[in-house]
Amino acid sequence: MSQWFVLYRKEWLELIRSGKLIWVPVVFILLGASQPIVSYMLPEIIAGAGNMPEGTVIELPTLTASGVMVQTLQQFGTLGLLIIALISMGTVSNERLSGTSAMILVKPVAYSSFVTAKWAAMLTITAISFGLGYGAGWYYTAALFGSVSLLAAAGSSLLFGLWLGFVGTVTILFSTLLRSAAAAAFSALGAAALLSIATTLLPKALAWSPGKLTELAAAQLMSGHASGLWPVVSITIISIIAALALAVWHLRQHPSIEAV
Amino acid sequence: MALLTVKGLTKSFESTQAVNSIGFTIHEGRCVALLGPNGAGKTTAIRMLTGLIAPTSGDIEFHGIGPGADRRSLIGFLPQVPAFYNWMTGREFLIYAGRLCGLSAKEAQTRSSELLERVGIASAAKRRIAGYSGGMKQRLGLAQALIHRPKLLILDEPVSALDPIGRREVMELLRSLKLETTVLFSTHVLHDAEELCDDVLIMRAGRIAVGGSIQDIRSEHRQPILSLEIEQDEHSRKWLQNWLKTPPAYVKTYSALSGGVRLVVDDVNAARRNLLAELVESDVRMTKLEIGHTTLEDLFMKAVTE
Incomplete structure (x- = not known):
């Protein structure tokens, strides 16, 4: 176990030294805060544009506080997801390509520790960034539109956070399977998009799909409860474990690429 | 006493047989050179010993470890081109390597200082590895291979990439190391093998062409x-x-x-x-x-x- 913490500490140190621990939370906070602020200012922005014909009446739907929070989540679902894929895409493949994985894995290091330490570091930075970003969104929504119950916000953040963690795990899996970091990010985002679309198109058949997590998070926000939650959560957790196991298995077969 | 016995070790890639049923024994305390031209299969053989490549067939048996024990804990390995985390300092990397090999935080620190001194990069210990020269990286690589006092030190072409001065210095280091532990190193330069080693294994096209102690081979x-x-x-x-x-x-x-x-x-x-x-x-x-x-x-x- 102490060896696992040594590995985790190294990942953590790398997050700090590379500056990721600064810029990723900052971007998430900007994403989270900008959505309620922009929604609030939108009528004025349009009025200030000044090129409207005289007498134009613009009717904007009245936004509820929870509606704004759902929009904020959608921001995290696109740009946030992209950032998580970008910071995780090289986590294993870069080490295999540069040869550092060969340096480490000739030591008595468990392959599973090597992968899970990276995975835990990814979860940590995701949790911190998303927590701060969502918190910022919640704060500005409360200030500008009216409060959203903390319980609904917290529940939806757990569900949505699980989705982010799932996509991060898939990125790490592809980072282990593929040589190219860019291909890993592309595959992971592609898989996430496919899963989301398929779940929307076939809601009945894919009622258990992890792609449903975003929908559940929104439902949790709007109505305070999400039905059909547990199958999705369990399947997601099982998929995460399976992805990690596959990554470990593949790494054990091919600890370094330059060796071949 | 035999430390390592290899029998019928074979590795084939899709179309080629990189290593073709080689067998040898390494005795404790010996310095063994794996000699051969480029492409003879030296690196593949070495990587199988370290566990970085799974053999297609054959046995690698370390004596004196229990069944199921991790043989990697007995091996210190320096690859042909050692790679490091460039954002770490030399000292940090050594401590990291030591901790991964199961040393306590304190042991890892004292051992790191000791080795940095020994390989002659103590003055650069607190600098980022990104700024190290090739020779310094080679020394750091040697230090990280030694951190847990391995029973078998495996070095893949340790001096090939160095300039004449760096080469001389690393050879001197190896000369003192071979008194402490068993060393297996690969080289395509006969002179290096002759200078340091007790035994040679000459490889050609994936096979061992000649093997034995230098003296025996010479007289035979x-x-x-x-x-x-x-x-x-x-x-x-x-x-x-x-x-x-x-x-x-x-x-x-x-x-x-x-x-x-x-x-x-x-x-x-x-x-x-x-x-x-x-x-x-x-x-x-x-x-x-x-x-x-x-x-x-x-x-x-x-x-x-x-």
């Missing part, structure tokens, strides 16, 4: 040699040409030298007597006649080109 394959050089006048050259057309029975093989010929012979005394007589009789203007023995280099060349 030692053959007498006559080198003859002549002046480049018409008469002497003609004589040599004619003489080589039907060489006497004692000449086993011969090869041309600049201005002469090198003969591998079986009976050195008969050869000497006969050749001198012929030279005198035909009035050949000889400039040099040397009698010696085949070197390890001759054997190496023979083993890898045959």
Whole structure:
């Protein structure tokens, strides 16, 4: 176990030294805060544009506080997801390509520790960034539109956070399977998009799909409860474990690429 | 005492057999060179020993560890091109390596300081590895391989990429290391092997062509040699040409030298007597006649080109 913490500490140190621990939370906070602020200012922005014909009446739907929070989540679902894929895409493949994985894995290091330490570091930075970003969104929504119950916000953040963690795990899996970091990010985002679309198109058949997590998070926000939650959560957790196991298995077969 | 026994170790990639059923034993305290031209399968063989490549077939057996124990804990490995986390300092990397090998935080620190001093990069210990030169990285690589006092130190071409000074320094380091632990290193330079090693394994095309202790190999394959050089006048050259057309029975093989010929012979005394007589009789203007023995280099060349 102490060896696992040594590995985790190294990942953590790398997050700090590379500056990721600064810029990723900052971007998430900007994403989270900008959505309620922009929604609030939108009528004025349009009025200030000044090129409207005289007498134009613009009717904007009245936004509820929870509606704004759902929009904020959608921001995290696109740009946030992209950032998580970008910071995780090289986590294993870069080490295999540069040869550092060969340096480490000739030591008595468990392959599973090597992968899970990276995975835990990814979860940590995701949790911190998303927590701060969502918190910022919640704060500005409360200030500008009216409060959203903390319980609904917290529940939806757990569900949505699980989705982010799932996509991060898939990125790490592809980072282990593929040589190219860019291909890993592309595959992971592609898989996430496919899963989301398929779940929307076939809601009945894919009622258990992890792609449903975003929908559940929104439902949790709007109505305070999400039905059909547990199958999705369990399947997601099982998929995460399976992805990690596959990554470990593949790494054990091919600890370094330059060796071949 | 045997430390490591390898039997029938084979690795085939899609179309090629990189290593073809090699077997050898490494005894404790010996320094062994894995010698061979580029592409002979040295790196593949070494990577199988370290566990970085799974063998297609064959056994690697370490003696003195329990069944199921991780053999990686006995091995210290320096790859051909050591790679590091460039954002770490040299000292941080060593401590990290030590902790991964199971040293306590305190042990790892003292051992790191000790090794940094020993490999001669103590003054750069607090600098980022990104700024290290090739020679410094090689030394850091050596230090990280030694951090847990391995029973077997495996080095893949440890001096090939270094300039002459760096090479000399690393060789000196190895000379002192081989007194403490068992060393296996690969090289394509015979001279390095001869300088340091007790045993050699000469590989060619995935097989071990010759193996054993340097002394044994030397005496076993030692053959007498006559080198003859002549002046480049018409008469002497003609004589040599004619003489080589039907060489006497004692000449086993011969090869041309600049201005002469090198003969591998079986009976050195008969050869000497006969050749001198012929030279005198035909009035050949000889400039040099040397009698010696085949070197390890001759054997190496023979083993890898045959």
